[in-house]
Amino acid sequence: MRKDINIPEVADVYVAAVKEFNETHRTDDWNAYIVNDSDEPLELVLIVSNGYNEKKKTSLMRHKLQVLPAKSFAKIEFIEDSVLELTNEFAVTYFLDGKMFEKTFVFKAGSIKDENKAPVPSMLKEGVLAE
Template sequence: MKKDIEIPEVKDVYVAAVREFNEEFRADEWNVYLINDSNKELEMVLIVSEGHDKKKKTSVMRHRLERLPAKNFAKIEFIQDDVLSLNNEFKISYFIGNQMLDKTFKFSKNSIKESALQIPIIPKKGILAK
């Protein structure tokens, strides 16, 4: 029975941490974005995030986006420097048409740092979650 269930693979959807300057606080900060690099709109996007290691655990954060258009991105949340030393997970669930897809994106501890790479769609440098 389980072999008959088709689980679609998530393609062209990413989570990225981007270092940005906050004008209001006059400081650099890390922001996490959801990137839709596909040609289809994502609907009813649910995001659950948390940071953890063997000794510490952050609060669970929940976010929702009604829609994320094709070839677009949306800011999910600000991430404090204190939690960069933890494993940070972002569980993303969404619909394309009537099909639900989900994937857990992970930033390993200390992987979010200044040596950033180019990321899809966003015209800034950042780090993609795995």
């Protein structure tokens, strides 16, 4: 019965950490974004995020987007400096063409740093892409 369940592979959707200047606080902050680099809009995007290591665990954060247009992105949340030392997961579920897609994107502990920045699809910015 389990072999009959077809879970489509996620493609052209990313979670990225992007360092940006915060005008209000005059600081450089890391922010998490969901990126839709596909040619179709994503519908009912649900994101559950958390961070953890052997000793610490953050609370779960839940986010919802009704629609994420094609070739666009949306800010998920601010990433506080103290959680950069943790493994951070973003479980993403969405609908595309009437099918449900899901993937857990992971930033390994210590991977969100300037040395790991690369171009982020559809954003015209550099950031760190989750695995």
